[in-house]
Amino acid sequence: MTDVSEAAITADGLTKRYGDVEAVDGVDLSISSGAVYGFLGPNGAGKTTTIEMLATLVEPTAGTATVAGHPISDRDAIKPHIGYLPDEPPVYDAFSAREQLEYVAVLRGLDDDRAADRIDELLARVDLAADADRLIDDYSQGMRQKVGLLQALLHDPDVLFLDEPTNGLDPRAAREVVDLIDDLATAGTTVFLSTHVLPVVEELADTVGVLHEGRIVAEGAPAELKRRADDGSERSLERAFLEVTDESGVVGATAAPGER
Numbered sequence: 049m050t051d052v053s054e055a056a057i058t059a060d061g062l063t064k065r066y067g068d069v070e071a072v073d074g075v076d077l078s079i080s081s082g083a084v085y086g087f088l089g090p091n092g093a094g095k096t097t098t099i100e101m102l103a104t105l106v107e108p109t110a111g112t113a114t115v116a117g118h119p120i121s122d123r124d125a126i127k128p129h130i131g132y133l134p135d136e137p138p139v140y141d142a143f144s145a146r147e148q149l150e151y152v153a154v155l156r157g158l159d160d161d162r163a164a165d166r167i168d169e170l171l172a173r174v175d176l177a178a179d180a181d182r183l184i185d186d187y188s189q190g191m192r193q194k195v196g197l198l199q200a201l202l203h204d205p206d207v208l209f210l211d212e213p214t215n216g217l218d219p220r221a222a223r224e225v226v227d228l229i230d231d232l233a234t235a236g237t238t239v240f241l242s243t244h245v246l247p248v249v250e251e252l253a254d255t256v257g258v259l260h261e262g263r264i265v266a267e268g269a270p271a272e273l274k275r276r277a278d279d280g281s282e283r284s285l286e287r288a289f290l291e292v293t294d295e296s297g298v299v300g301a302t303a304a305p306g307e308r
């Protein structure tokens with residue numbers, strides 16, 4: 049059994065079926081408070097569905113989970129403790145970034161003055177201060193993504209679920225976001241980070257879980273996963289990922305680009 053008191057996120061046999069599709073198939077998790085958990089997996093592996101269940105947006109077909117010490121069946125108890133950046137950030141095109149964040153601050157019941165200061169600070173942090181009063185409709189995808197991230201962390205949640213946070217970001221913007229996530233983790237936020245960008249996982253994650261066809265097929269520290277795909281030479285996380293999610297089932301059958 050998992051010790052819920054020390055874990056920010058636990059899951060026990062978490063399962064979601066959509067008709068005949070087993071989107072998530074018996075996932076177990078135990079993620080310590082303050083850890084960054086890198087969640088990897090091929091397209092369609094069930095990552096978003098797992099996050100949606102943990103963020104109390106989708107009900108599991110079977111299994112249980114807790115987030116911030118509360119069962120995911122208790123949405124009202126969990127909601128104040130979590131932030132969620134979905135793969136398509138829910139922002140209103142007719143708002144400016146500042147208005148969007150002020151709106152979320154009201155929904156979250158944040159104190160007006162403190163929220164205004166925090167909004168200014170966060171906008172500056174991701175280089176959006178100069179564009180803060182332009183309509184989101186005129187924003188690039190990367191700028192929208194940044195607003196989505198800021199609204200997910202505005203209330204300083206204990207647990208942050210991020211689905212592809214660097215999606216659409218240029219290298220400089222991606223660096224700002226990665227550094228921001230790193231700072232949040234250093235300050236004690238638990239981060240559940242789903243991404244296809246392996247260097248980001250390698251830089252940020254304490255533990256990596258690889259989901260394949262709804263099941264966790266490998267889990268461990270990034271260095272440990274790299275060692276597991278080992279033949280005695282230095283191997284990349286990409287190689288480990290390709291091996292544990294290899295459709296052929298033959299370990300070592302898939303080479304990283306440039307290795308053939």
Ligand SMILES: Nc1ncnc2c1ncn2[C@@H]1O[C@H](COP(=O)(O)OP(=O)(O)OP(=O)(O)O)[C@@H](O)[C@H]1O
Pocket residue numbers: 066069070071089090091092093094095096097098
């Ligand atoms: N609302 C839904 N109705 C029916 N099937 C769904 C639904 N949501 C997800 N699925 C199916 O569940 C499986 C897992 O999807 P999910 O979006 O969780 O994967 P993912 O790992 O996040 O993929 P990606 O990396 O492409 O975003 C897929 O086969 C998908 O088609």
